[in-house]
Amino acid sequence: MRDFIRPVFVIAWKDIMLELRTKDIVVSALVFALMVIVIFNFALNITPPMVDSLAPGILWLAFAFAGVLAMGRAFITEGDQGSLDGLLLCPVSRDAIFLGKMSSMFLFMVLIESLVLPIFVVLFNFDSISFKLIAIVLLGTLGFATCGTLFSSIAFNLRSREIMLPLLFFPVVTPIIIACVEASLGVITDTVNIIGTGRWIGLISVFDAIFLVLCPWAFGIVMEE
Amino acid sequence: MRILLLFVVAILLSIDMFLIFMWAPTEVHMGHVQRIFYIHVPSAWIAFLAFGLVFLGSIQYLRTREQKWDNFASASAELGVIFTTLVLVTGPIWAKPVWGIWWTWDVRLTTTLVLWLIYVSYLMVRSYSDNHYQASRYSAVLGIIGVINLPLVYFAVNWWNTQHQRLVLGIGSTEAGLDPDMRTTLYFSLLAFSSLFVWLLWFRVFLKKTEDMVRENTRLGTDQ
Numbered sequence: 253m254r255d256f257i258r259p260v261f262v263i264a265w266k267d268i269m270l271e272l273r274t275k276d277i278v279v280s281a282l283v284f285a286l287m288v289i290v291i292f293n294f295a296l297n298i299t300p301p302m303v304d305s306l307a308p309g310i311l312w313l314a315f316a317f318a319g320v321l322a323m324g325r326a327f328i329t330e331g332d333q334g335s336l337d338g339l340l341l342c343p344v345s346r347d348a349i350f351l352g353k354m355s356s357m358f359l360f361m362v363l364i365e366s367l368v369l370p371i372f373v374v375l376f377n378f379d380s381i382s383f384k385l386i387a388i389v390l391l392g393t394l395g396f397a398t399c400g401t402l403f404s405s406i407a408f409n410l411r412s413r414e415i416m417l418p419l420l421f422f423p424v425v426t427p428i429i430i431a432c433v434e435a436s437l438g439v440i441t442d443t444v445n446i447i448g449t450g451r452w453i454g455l456i457s458v459f460d461a462i463f464l465v466l467c468p469w470a471f472g473i474v475m476e477e
Numbered sequence: 478m479r480i481l482l483l484f485v486v487a488i489l490l491s492i493d494m495f496l497i498f499m500w501a502p503t504e505v506h507m508g509h510v511q512r513i514f515y516i517h518v519p520s521a522w523i524a525f526l527a528f529g530l531v532f533l534g535s536i537q538y539l540r541t542r543e544q545k546w547d548n549f550a551s552a553s554a555e556l557g558v559i560f561t562t563l564v565l566v567t568g569p570i571w572a573k574p575v576w577g578i579w580w581t582w583d584v585r586l587t588t589t590l591v592l593w594l595i596y597v598s599y600l601m602v603r604s605y606s607d608n609h610y611q612a613s614r615y616s617a618v619l620g621i622i623g624v625i626n627l628p629l630v631y632f633a634v635n636w637w638n639t640q641h642q643r644l645v646l647g648i649g650s651t652e653a654g655l656d657p658d659m660r661t662t663l664y665f666s667l668l669a670f671s672s673l674f675v676w677l678l679w680f681r682v683f684l685k686k687t688e689d690m691v692r693e694n695t696r697l698g699t700d701q
Binding site: 406409411412419420422423424426430452459462470473476 | 539591594595597598601602605606607611614615617618619621622623625626629630632633634636637
């Protein structure tokens with residue numbers, strides 16, 4: 253077990269160190285997420301009474317768009333000077349490489365979200381932040397990061413990878429986007445809805461579990477040469 | 478053999494057209510537009526069959542790494558996308574006069590649309606790959622993920638739909654209320670479309686095999 257966990261940490265730490273030095277992913281995705289929020293404000297003309305019902309949609313779209321932007325860069329840095337080949341030649345399993353990459357992407361996304369949420373609170377006078385909402389954000393982000401890392405590894409090797417990642421990513425994460433928006437809406441508006449927030453959270457968890465098993469396996473196939 | 482099957486398909490489809498447009502009784506409430514049902518339903522059935530075959534072909538390809546399974550899966554995916562497109566086009570044509578709207582975000586409609594998007598990206602991955610081997614592996618992964626993801630999409634959209642109290646729309650009558658002649662036409666249509674699918678799949682796999690042979694023989698020069 254230790255032998256499996258250690259490489260995961262080392263690979264994740266490598267990405268974090270790299271990010272600390274370049275600040276490529278987090279800064280660009282954060283600014284992009286803020287842009288999305290600001291543009292939504294103009295597009296939907298949000299007034300204070302509407303904020304609670306619109307917040308989940310706007311937040312999750314901002315997270316998803318920023319996420320896909322961040323995810324697109326997950327393997328770009330590895331492309332330089334064949335460092336991906338070096339990584340693959342390491343005597344560690346492909347699962348460990350995937351989980352390491354995924355953990356760092358998850359951390360970056362959580363960091364972006366933890367900066368976007370307070371700004372959203374200030375800009376829209378949004379005061380319905382709760383621990384439950386944060387838990388939903390974390391669960392949803394886990395699913396995003398898992399799928400995103402796999403599709404990023406696929407898109408990385410394709411021509412016109414910038415367009416292929418969102419095209420692959422969004423149809424597959426449809427269920428999790430629906431579930432996250434609905435669960436957040438349930439928590440924010442605190443209405444007793446027909447389906448119940450619990451079942452939506454259940455769906456997000458099932459999605460996370462399935463893709464946590466499926467994606468490392470698929471990554472092994474994608475990365476074989 | 479293939480020519481023979483083509484004959485059978487042509488005859489079946491001609492009889493099918495006759496049944497649909499001349500023989501089947503006109504529906505009382507919907508009128509002639511209801512006849513699109515005999516094309517819509519078999520197309521949907523074939524589309525789901527095709528995506529099921531993509532799943533099987535992908536698993537077999539990853540297990541055996543034989544090119545024929547990849548050919549089978551990708552040919553099936555192409556046909557699946559074509560038939561899903563037919564479903565998505567015929568549906569609104571029927572819905573506008575009957576429901577009064579082109580589209581509703583009903584669970585079956587939305588799931589079909591998401592399915593179509595997944596397999597369009599499947600085909601795009603294939604055409605954007607640098608080499609054949611890469612295309613096969615990537616698309617096999619997608620073919621498997623797409624099908625495993627399907628129940629999740631279905632549940633999510635279904636619950637989401639219930640939550641928002643959409644207009645509940647159905648074809649109006651279940652199969653029990655279907656006129657016997659209409660049912661016969663529908664079943665015959667299913668048979669005709671299935672035979673068309675089998676022939677198209679067979680022919681496409683044959684074409685892919687030929688493409689592979691040409692590629693093998695011209696590999697000396699360029700890599701493409």
